[in-house]
Amino acid sequence: EVQLVESGGGLVQPGGSLRLSCVASGFSFSTYWMHWVRQAPGKGPVWVSRINSDGSSVYYADSVKGRFTISRDNAQNTLYLQMNSLRAEDTAVYYCVRLNAYWGQGTLVTVSS
Amino acid sequence: EIVLTQSPATLSLSPGERATLSCGASQSVSSSSLAWYQQKPGLAPRLLINDASSRATGIPDRFSGSGSGTDFTLTISRLEPEDSAVYYCQQYGSSPITFGQGTRLEIK
Numbered sequence: 440e441v442q443l444v445e446s447g448g449g450l451v452q453p454g455g456s457l458r459l460s461c462v463a464s465g466f467s468f469s470t471y472w473m474h475w476v477r478q479a480p481g482k483g484p485v486w487v488s489r490i491n492s493d494g495s496s497v498y499y500a501d502s503v504k505g506r507f508t509i510s511r512d513n514a515q516n517t518l519y520l521q522m523n524s525l526r527a528e529d530t531a532v533y534y535c536v537r538l539n540a541y542w543g544q545g546t547l548v549t550v551s552s
Numbered sequence: 553e554i555v556l557t558q559s560p561a562t563l564s565l566s567p568g569e570r571a572t573l574s575c576g577a578s579q580s581v582s583s584s585s586l587a588w589y590q591q592k593p594g595l596a597p598r599l600l601i602n603d604a605s606s607r608a609t610g611i612p613d614r615f616s617g618s619g620s621g622t623d624f625t626l627t628i629s630r631l632e633p634e635d636s637a638v639y640y641c642q643q644y645g646s647s648p649i650t651f652g653q654g655t656r657l658e659i660k
Contacts, residue, residue, distance in 0.1 A: 483640055483651050483654045484597060484640060485651065486650065498648075534596055538644060538649070539602040539644065540599065540608075541599075542598075542599075544596055
């Protein structure tokens with residue numbers, strides 16, 4: 440059974456940092472591109488970032504470029520999202536996604552003072 | 553960036569009826585790289601259709617997708633109460649990946 444389990448969300452003040460993790464199981468993690476998608480309360484999903492299978496190529500939405508960093512550890516079947524300089528508008532549920540296949544359950548990030 | 557516009561915003565139908573949900577793209581979606589998702593409250597989106605018309609594993613044949621270029625449709629025949637949800641389209645043919653704003657389907 441495929442599982443994507445996110446962790447690391449929480450309440451953080453504006454300007455702060457968080458690191459999200461996503462542990463994958465049930466499929467050959469190292470062969471797939473992976474994505475982060477977020478969804479603000481009451482809004483539709485928004486794509487955030489993607490990383491290719493070996494981690495050599497990354498891409499970001501303009502809204503997070505320069506603040507967020509996506510990475511992966513294929514030996515640990517884990518995807519990461521380092522989020523710095525967080526803003527109120529970054530408040531959302533963050534999902535780890537294998538595109539057009541599987542989504543994790545999400546982890547809530549709340550940016551508020 | 554490709555903008556996806558879904559219509560209608562809300563749809564209210566009775567069990568057994570047919571639902572037709574539309575997704576229009578601001579420019580052509582390459583290789584029919586369009587997916588449809590269903591989302592219920594508190595849950596992650598669930599993949600229904602990819603490549604515009606291919607049902608995902610385990611999705612009943614009441615759900616069907618069609619279209620190409622800039623116009624796509626999700627059809628749900630013989631509505632059931634559990635089909636009540638928000639439905640999103642998503643294109644993955646061009647970067648960045650984009651989603652529509654959603655159609656809320658209510659079952660009376």
